[in-house]
Amino acid sequence: MASHLDLEEQEQLEQVKAFWKRWGNAITWLLTLALVAYAGWTGWNYWQRQQAAKAAAMFTELERAAQAGDAGKATAVFGNLKTEYGSTGYAAQAALIAAKLQLDKGKADEARATLTWAVDGAKGDAYRDLARLRLAALQMDAKQYDEAGKTLDGVKNADFAPLLADRRGDLALLQNKPDQARTEFKKAYDAMDKQLDYRRLLQVKLASLGVAVGDDETPGAAQ
Known part of the structure; x- marks a missing residue:
């Protein structure tokens, strides 16, 4: 029995050696x-x-x-x-x-x-x-x-869309494009959170261009 185990172990050892020789590196x-x-x-x-x-x-x-x-x-x-x-x-x-x-x-x-x-x-x-x-x-x-x-x-960045529209409105005003400025300021006003005080500044900008808006009223052009 001991001899049989020795032979079996020897066989396994030879297999390990062969495997390592092939794949060791x-x-x-x-x-x-x-x-x-x-x-x-x-x-x-x-x-x-x-x-x-x-x-x-x-x-x-x-x-x-x-x-x-x-x-x-x-x-x-x-x-x-x-x-x-x-x-x-x-x-x-x-x-x-x-x-x-x-x-x-x-x-x-x-x-x-x-x-x-x-x-x-x-x-x-x-x-x-x-x-x-x-x-x-x-x-x-x-x-x-x-x-x-x-x-x-x-x-x-979509989060800055209201501020972007506001800046574009300012630029349009400086370039003497009041219609475009109205459109951009209105876009900024509509998109901005109603809780932000910045909306009041946009109201002033729109009012200067003949557009009256308010949180509790229907937006429309001033007569």
């Missing part, structure tokens, strides 16, 4: 690749977390500068943030904050440049569309009407 390579991939994935996640933490710290610094009204420091911090961590959502948010502060300080050119970067390179479609809406307003202020129209054409 392939299995080793597969295991190596799997370990490398796992190590790479783990390292990438760690790097991403580190990047996000550093970007968050820089963003907090920019927020403090904005709260203090220090446009120079905010612009400098934003410059570092977009250079080092431009692919993070923090950079996109920082661009919007920095641009507002720059505009408040009368630095419209810097604000346009900041928003242009956000439109071209910020992470997140919503941030880019919000930057487009703000950039278009600055372009209109600078009488860059064709550029403003092209900028507005890039807004695709």
Whole structure:
């Protein structure tokens, strides 16, 4: 019996040897690749977390500068943030904050440049569309009407449809197209949440064009 078991074990051993001889290298390579991939994935996640933490710290610094009204420091911090961590959502948010502060300080050119970067390179479609809406307003202020129209054409997020229509109405007015302006302002008014105070501004815009609207009345043209 012992001899029979020895022979059987020997047979199995020979089969294992033959299998390993044929497939051993392939299995080793597969295991190596799997370990490398796992190590790479783990390292990438760690790097991403580190990047996000550093970007968050820089963003907090920019927020403090904005709260203090220090446009120079905010612009400098934003410059570092977009250079080092431009692919993070923090950079996109920082661009919007920095641009507002720059505009408040009368630095419209810097604000346009900041928003242009956000439109071209910020992470997140919503941030880019919000930057487009703000950039278009600055372009209109600078009488860059064709550029403003092209900028507005890039807004695709349905959540911004009312604001987009409002901006298009402003642009139509500046281009002496009152009929188009009425249409756009009315579109914005109808689409905007009734709880928002911004609707009152749209009422004023429509009234200036001869259209009376109200939350509790049937919209219609003023006589």
